[in-house]
Amino acid sequence: MTAMAALPISTPIPAPIVTAVAGLGAPASLADGANGWRATALRRFAACGLPTRRLEAWKYTDLSSLQGIDFQPAAADLRLADDHPLPQLADQPGHRLVFADGVLQPALSACTPAAGLDVGRLADWLSAADAAAELGAAGEPSPMVALNAALASDGLRLSxxxxxxxxxxVELVFIGGLGEAATASHPRHRIELAAGSSATLIEVHAGGGDGCYLxxxxxxxxxxxxxxxxxxIVQTEGATAYHIASRFVSVAADGRYEAFTLTASGRLTRNEVTVSLNGPGAACVLAGAYLLRDREHCxxxxxxxHRAPHTSCREVFKGVLDGASRGVFQGRIVVHRGAQKIDGHQLSKALLLSDAAEVDQKPELEIYADDVKCSHGAAAGQLDADELFYLRSRGIPEEQARRLLIEGFLVDVFDEVTDDAVRAALFAHARRWFAAPGGPQR
Amino acid sequence: MLTIENLHVAVDGRSILSGFDLDVGPGEVHAIMGPNGSGKSTLSYVLAGRDGYDVTAGRVQLDGQDLLAMAPEERAAAGLFLAFQYPVEIPGVANATFLRQSLNAVRKARGLDELDAMQFLKSARARMKLLGMTDEMLKRSVNTGFSGGEKKRNEVLQMTLLEPRLAILDETDSGLDVDALRIVADGVNGLRAPDRSFVVITHYQRLLDYIVPDRVHILARGRIVRSGGEDLAREVERTGYADYLAPAA
Structure with a gap:
């Protein structure tokens, strides 16, 4: 189906607003106008434009290089060959949805019906009347979220x-950069877990060609x-890929959100997640590893x-930075008034393999309650010369010794992944990064 | 086997070794004793190839090869082993992974077949048993959280696995109680062979009761100032090093 057909189009949109989103994956039909929530989102984006480094939240990540690229949406009939190699993580997913530059690939997707699980597409639901209220609401302050709301055409709906x-x-596979022209997609996902239910969602994002994409x-x-x-979430995006993800998670009493993100390539990656712990006993674990080289940015x-008492969070992120890459960690923990007995733990560590690599770490605690246990730590360092010498003095060649030490630095963050098979698959991705040509460089 | 001639070493422009000579024949055990600051640890690090030591003159040969021209891993492959005074802790790297990669790297460099996981475990466990080490020490990170005695046993375990031509023991007795000292010394003595030599660096004579040397040298002011048999160690234990610290006449 052609997803964009679902766009409610009627009122003309003023030219400056159309200009603001031109080159960011807006369909040509937008010039004819859009009403309701899309128009609202468009106006919101047009009012602020792409985020700049003057915004506190974007201080360390510069999107200005997006401006010069003329991104277009992929053709709605884009189809990969049936035997297209798929990057995947899960051995036997119950559901797998494959998207190529944002366009669903029905032939490569497969679903095994399961009782009590409803898996569908945003595109099928957009035309429904209640789409408007929901889609317009989230992420008011963020320009990228507004842009997504204005241009979203497909994505996962899971309940x-x-x-x-x-x-x-449930596995989502996104393959980008298939065409020669620069392509933008704005996938939008909605996941609702009812009380007492549990599920695993895997996202695999990979570059599938040399094309530039957003x-x-x-x-x-x-x-x-x-x-x-x-x-x-596994991100092995293409060398010229821009990946920007904004997640909004709300957790009710005694609910639990556990996320692990591995970023192993991509020109520029931004993973932003906002978790709201709304009821007593709500907990989240956010963990991840990023492996950067050349001029990559993550x-x-x-x-x-923390909006309720007795809520807890645990954050562990580790980065390995080579070349002239740059890492950013901004971790904000807010404990709202009356949210007592909070347990918060945040750790961010970076290993710099080259003098040109850089990491900016910014922990931020805002605490408006007095009975709170919150700890945070951030550290950046280089490989330890004594450790390296010790390994080499035992006959281990320098490159191998460096790899061993990098793995030793990273390994414990993978302990945050509870599933053994998934953990092994993620660690194998990390190993491939070590073994890639040129890296880790000396 | 090991020949050191007129070795001069400086650290940060400061002369530490100046005109050090030593000749260790096959199967011999040489002890080097000396006061703190005499250059004992510098000697061991220079021989193993650590960065930060400037060799300003002299040469070192192991079995006729120019040791100073080799990378640390090449020295290990050539048969040099340094048992560290302070074994380095490496969090996150399992001891078993480290030992196996070390052993296989050295075996490969020496033209021997690499050991698979099962062969390695069998070999390591047999040696660990003799050293009074438990299996659990294979799973723990390298030296991380090990007691002083466990670290030194781990050093001797590596030595027994790598089967060096020349082993340097740098203050291996420090931090050991008598029981641990005996176990470590037994490990070393078990390795003594006609084609394997040892240089035992120590401040105290105590270790030499367990590892009996063929030759004893006193290192002071950057060079060997006196050499003798095992009696020399006992003499130093009685008289101290003060006599050797005075400037040369």
Whole structure:
């Protein structure tokens, strides 16, 4: 189906607004006008434009290089060959949805129906009347979220019935950069776990060609009481890919959100997640590893809102930076008034393999309650010369010794992944990064 | 086997070794004793190839090869082993992974087949048993959280696995109680062979009761000032090093 056909089009949109989104993946039909929530989102984006470094939240990540690129949406009939090699993580996903430059690939996707699990597409739902209120609401302050709302055409809609434990993971595979022209997609996902249910969602993002692309994802995740979502994200994007993801997670009492993100390539990656812990016993674990080389840039921005007493969060991020790459970690933890008995733990560590690599780490605690346990730590360093010499004095060649030490630095963050098979698959990705040509460089 | 001639070493422009000579024949055990600051640790690090030591003159040969021209890993492959005074802790790297990669790197460089996981474990466990080490020490990170005695046993374990031509023991007795000292010394003595030599660096004579040297040298002011048999160690234990610290006449 042609996803954009779902765009409600009527009122003319003023030319400056159309100009503001031109080259960011807006369909030509937009010039004819759009009404309702899309128009609202368009106006909101046009009012601020792409985020600049003058915005505190974007201080360390510069999107200005996006301006010079003329991104277009991929053709709605883009189809990969049936035997196209698929990057995948799960052994036996219950559902797999494959998107190429944002366009669903029905022939490569597969679903095994499971009781109490509803998996669908945003595109099928956009035309429904209630789309407007929901899509317009999230992420008011962020220009990239507004841009996504204005241009979103497809994505995942997942919901579970109360008490259902979904045993096989749902896997989303995004392949980008297939064409020669620069392509933009704005996928939008909505995940709702009813009370007492649990599920695993895996996202695999990979470059599939040499083309430049922008993937601007937005995820809205609602976790009910006593529900649990495990969310694993692997990013091996193309060398000229821009990946910007904004996730909004709300967790009810005794609910749990566990996310692990591995970023192993991509020109510029921004993973922003906002978790709101809304009821007593709500908890989240945010963990991840980023492996950067050349001029790659990876920004991890987390905002955790403790809105109820007895909520807890745990954050562990580790980065390995080579070449002239740059890492950013912004971790904000807000403990709201009256949210007592909070347990918060945040750790961000970076290993710099070259003098030109750089990391900016900014922990931020905002605490408006007095009975709170919150700790945070940030560290950046280089490989230890004594450790390297010790290994070499035992006959281990220098490159091998460096790899061993880098693995030793990273390994414990993977312990945050609870599933053994998934952990092994993620670590194998990290190993491939070590073994890639030129890296880790001396 | 090991020949050191007129070795001069400086650290940050400061002369530490000046005119050091030593000749160790096959199967011999030489002890080097000396006061703190005499250059004992510098000697061991220079021989193993650590950065930060400027060799300003002299040469070192191991089995006729120019040791100073080699990278640290090449020296290990050539048969040099340094048991560290302070073994380095490496968090995150399992001891078993480290030992196996070390052993296989050295075996490969020496033209021997690499060991698979099972062969390695069998070999390591047999040696660990003799050193009173538990299996659990294979799973832990290298030296991380090990007691002083466990670290030194781990050093001797590596030595027994790598089967060096020349082993340098740098203050291996420091931090060991008598029982641990005996176990470590037994490990070393078990390795003594006609084609394997040892240089035992120590401040105290105590270790030499367990590892009996063929020759004892006193290192002071950057060079060997006196050499003798094992009696010399006992003499130094009685008289101290003060006599050797005075400037040369």
């Amino acid at each position: 579970t019935a109360p008490g259902i434990a979904v045993d096989r993971p 993937a601007n994802h937005v995820g809205e995740i609602t976790i009910g009481e006593h529900a649990r979502l495990r969310h694993v 920004d991890t921005t987390t905002i955790i809102e």
